[in-house]
Amino acid sequence: MTTEQQQNLYNLHQLWRMQPYQEFTTNPGAKIYKLEQWPRRIWCEPGSYSEAEKEQLVAELSAKASDSHILSMPEMLLPKAGTGLLLLPSELTPSFSQQMMVKTLSASALSDPAPRLTLEPIEHNHAQQWANTTGACFGYEVESSSVQNLLLGGACLYFIKYQGQVAGTAMTFIQEQQMGIHQVGVLDSYRGKGLARDAMLLLEQYALDAGINTLQLQASAMGEPLYQSLGYCSLGAIHNFIKIDAI
Structure with missing residues (x-):
């Protein structure tokens, strides 16, 4: 993860942590944060993890989420198979994605x-x-x-x-x-x-x-063309998932 990606996520996560949150520590040693009111996110602190650790991390995030939470993960922290396909618990389904973006003024x-x-x-x-x-x-x-x-x-x-x-x-x-x-x-x-x-x-x-002179944001699909036209550069995607309990 680059310094710019870390700075982008740091600003976002500090903003989220203004809300009351629960904190957990996972087997890979990462911290998980869970909000019980808007924006109702569950996420983990960024870090360097093996593919096996990423898979374990996402599994623990999913286990602690409810169907009212949005699980937010930067693309580089999601586990992938050798084919490049994401390895996600079956109860998680993609909801929407955002682009981390930065601009130097x-x-x-x-x-x-x-x-x-x-x-x-x-x-x-x-x-x-x-x-x-x-x-x-x-x-x-x-x-x-x-x-x-x-x-x-x-x-x-x-x-x-x-x-x-x-x-x-x-x-x-x-x-x-x-x-x-x-x-x-x-x-x-x-x-x-x-x-x-x-x-x-x-x-x-x-x-x-x-x-x-440094601005950070996370763009929706609708907003991304505007930010690109203003000179913001993409740093990678944040993927958001919702949990659907198995029947």
Whole structure:
């Protein structure tokens, strides 16, 4: 695993660990983390493992997951057969994948026109509205308590405002001079206007203003073309699985 991959995952995992979690140690000696509220992930700390250790690690993750958890694993930590096919427990089924992406900023790169929107920082009394909005953008339920935990943990959460109305959400989280960008989403009625791109340009400017020039994110299949057009480079996939109990 490269340093850039480790930095990308470190930012994401530190963000997740703002929520209450359980911690376990596996036979290969890795730590497993399990969240019981949004984003309801179960994952392991990155490391160097043999193929046999990877297989054991995924089996232990699956055993500790419930059907309400998403098991998230970087592609390089998944066990593979000699044919290259993944070796996964039968109760795990693929759900979706994301691309770890990184960009190094320079002031001269920000040559796009000024965005047509604003990013409004939220406070604790906006937690439920932000939870409802980001949930509507991405199609899942978010607990307001999870939003409160993010604010207490030092994440910066924003409403994307367009013509005075809430059009979407965004979030940043800074760790070790790396800014992670998360939850950039636009409500259905505002899509097709380039608002996500404008929001990203503002977030990049925020990073430069804070003296940070490295941005990390994990792109969905829908968002990846936008990030590629803005100069983000792929670091590899994170594959996400759900558990289906055997009948």
